[in-house]
Amino acid sequence: MTDKIKDEINAVLVFIVSGRTYLFDSHSTRPLKIESLNKAPDSFDVQMITDEETFIQMAMGKIKPTNAFMSGKLKIKGNLQLAIKAEKIFKTIEE
Template sequence: MSDIKEPGFKTSDVLAALAQVFEKMPEAQKKEQVKKTNGVFQLNVKNGEGKETIWVIDLKNEKSVGVTKGPAKKPDVTMILTDDTFINLADGKLNGQKAFMTGALKVKGNVMMATKLDAVLKTAKAKL
């Protein structure tokens, strides 16, 4: 899991915690999460220094549910945002729709899938 962490990115702390939640999740719960979400999210996050890192949240295949660093082979949705924007979304201080409308969040691929990320983050936060 330490391979998820990236110095200089607050996002990596949130995603490392999310990865822990997925690791501890019973198989039945993973199946339920996959059934609800059925998607692969790629997050292209840029920090304040202009450095970009890519993470993938896989909730499509029960055997690979989790968070990894690096680009996905076939993401359902790619979200491009800053480190601060992701943190505000994860903390519930920023609405995803508002972030998208103001240009703070750019989405490529299945836009409707992007709306499911909020529920995934809330589920993880509740389990922490």
């Protein structure tokens, strides 16, 4: 992931995928941190909840996160604008 994308997102994202929790801290004042957690943290900018199949499809570029959200396969809590920016993470994975 490029520093440019990290700085553009500039947020703490939590992904809950089939009950497993992952932290993606791309806050510009700290080093990038991606880790698996036992539970969701109390503080985050955006939390995205989905199943494993949908997450894999988003990561592979087969479904856009926006479409997954609109179809109810992806639930979002927190700042929706930041969630839209998070789509850049998946575009980076595809490249």
